[in-house]
Amino acid sequence: MAKIAAISDNYETTDEIEKLLVSHSFEFEAVTKEKKLEEIIGSDEADIILYDCNSINIDITSIIRKMKLTLQTKDIRSILLLSQNNINYSLLKYANGFITRPFDENLFISVINSNLQMRNNLFALSKNNNDLAKSLYQLNVLYNTSTQLAGSLDKAKLIDIMTEGLEQSLSLSLCYALILNDVNDVKLIIKSLFPISQRLENAIKLRAFLNYKNLFSVNPNIEDINIVKFSKDQFGEYDLNVFSYDNLFAPINIKNRFLGVIEVFRENDFAQDDTKCFTTLVKQVSLPLESAILYEEIKDTNNKLEKLERLKSEFISIVSHELKTPLTSINSSLDIILKGMTGDINDTTAKFLNLAKGNTDRLSAIILDLLDLSKIEAGKMEFRFEKTNINIPVEMVKNTLENWAKERNITIKTDLNRDLDSVYIDTQRMEQILNNLISNAIKFTAENGTIEVCSSKITAEDIRKNEFFTDHAENLSKEYVQISVKDNGIGIAKENWHKVFEQFKQIENSLSRKVGGSGLGLPIAKRLIEAHKGFIWLESEINKGSTFYIAIPVMNDKEIFELSLEQDIQKAKQDRINIALFSLSEKVTEGQSLIDKILSEEIIRKTAVFKDYSLIKDGRRYYYSYAADIDSFVFDFEVRRLFTYIKSNEKDYLNCDIMYSSALYPQDGNRIEDLIIKLNQFSKGDIDEKDTDS
């Protein structure tokens, strides 16, 4: 019911109005005394106030001004009661309307009604407006929050962003989130407007714990809950009465996993929009949280893998040193005795010593093979590629093995194509591969047999047509150089053709034991060939013999460059080198694509490319700001003078290696390789001298 007040010092007037209004069911209050005046000023109880301008004892002007300037009362409609001969125009600007005496009942009531109507409309409008502003604000917070959420992979930070967003959009009194990372890692984050009492803290802990327990199957220990508290203000204190505030509650869950619970409290009740905003925000956090959890898991797995890899490397190095050294002693001692250096030995002694010697040789071979294989698998095998004619290693290996073949009355025939293109190979590794193939051939060929070694040219088409390969490789080079090693030994059954290249899957175990060897020769050869981007395969017929083939791509300079770059990058990645690159750009235009490539692979963490000398002073700045997290600095030859100066004069900045390199202009493919090799050495700390540019 609308309430109307009248301010007047004339009882006749107030009585007349009261009669009029009450008969139309309005609530009426007459304000005549000073005390009541003070009550009505500053309260928004009345919908309409009638001001009697004829009042002599009341300062209507100041009252109406005060009412209009006060926030709570400014929307109260004010209507002046005027006499026809006494119109106060200065007051009219504060009023919403006026009624002149004598009061006509119909006119009076209609003015009251229309003002009431107006007040209701305005009230509704301003409420809508407020709601709109609030929604807009909440939306804005939501948007900001979700943007922030998308940018983080840190769980704690995500929760923090979420609670922050909730606080901003809902102006909360208190909010807590219980987050379970792990049964042993439970965190309770409490954010409040005022600091909270110890009692309340304990109560929240218990409440969160119980809420959590009700929802999830995992039971964290309440003692293990780690509490993190924030309060906006330093003064004041919340106690248990917070629990009587309006509250909203939600689980934070991701798919089927529950991560935690969140509950918010506010002194003012939550509206429906607030609830919506709350659930939206809580939902918003779940996706990034999922990513964060996955990210953490991946990081964790990665760390474990890295640790394993390290352990493996350590193991390998222990094996290499600890096994090789005693083996050397045994082998050398046997040698000394067998060579007769310690005096004559009889035939039986010699026979058994030879047996021992043969087996230590075999053990050595196995250890070396195992080391090779694990190195290849860990990607730690070092290669020294160069352009070479493949006939050179072929002849080299043939010469070393010829004596052994002769002992067994086996002839090694060669048919080498003298017109072959150079290939990009590591000669030493190629010798190892060929040595494996030809020794195998010797081992498996009966006495008086023949081994044929041929080199020839083949094309990509030949490889594609080859039935040995079930899945066809892409990115084949146009041409290949092929080496074949043919024996007339026992042969390999077709179902075993692929197996011979798999490690620890020896076929014909008994035979392999008889002829010695680790059984790892072919698997190693296959891996080494793959590192050359080549192919290895075989053809064989039982009791007739086998032919092993290898094919190495003939590459042009560009392909060689790309391959070497790929290998270098792989290597640098493995060694986790952080490099800063400083260079004068006009000098590196040739290598720009290379630098881009290296940059894209994130080996080089920081780069500064200078257009001209005048910008080099910026280089100093870069240098100083980067020095902390860089392992190696690479300076272009042209910039070196400046940095030599820095190096010799400002030693405090130098905790990292510095090298200068002309390798930043890789006109030919090898230079960048040299650069990376040197960088690797730096990172291993094997070299003291920093300046390797020579």
Add this chain to the structure above:
Amino acid sequence: MKKILIVDDEADIIEILQFVLETNGYKCITALDGEEGLKLAREAQPDLIILDVMMPKINGYKISRLLKYDNKYKNIPIIMITARSQEEDRIIGEETGADEYITKPFQVEYVLEKVKSYLG
């Protein structure tokens, strides 16, 4: 008689090398760690040094580098013995200036052959 310094932390290896070299007419002095080895190399003026890489106190690379960068000793041939693979050592070795690399497990005749090629 030519004098050879053998530096290795493995007494067995020293004994074997010493036996083979002395049987072939060389005089040997030995050291069981890098520090002692470096001291002997500087004081005893050997004609050739056989140096193990992995040793306590001062490793073989460091000794080699210290000697090869010093005009007084740079002409003494150094044969490095290592349990690492040739490839790794070839790269590091080029920087340390050693003349020859022999990887474990080695053959005694091979070591002898190398020594003969430097000392005759």
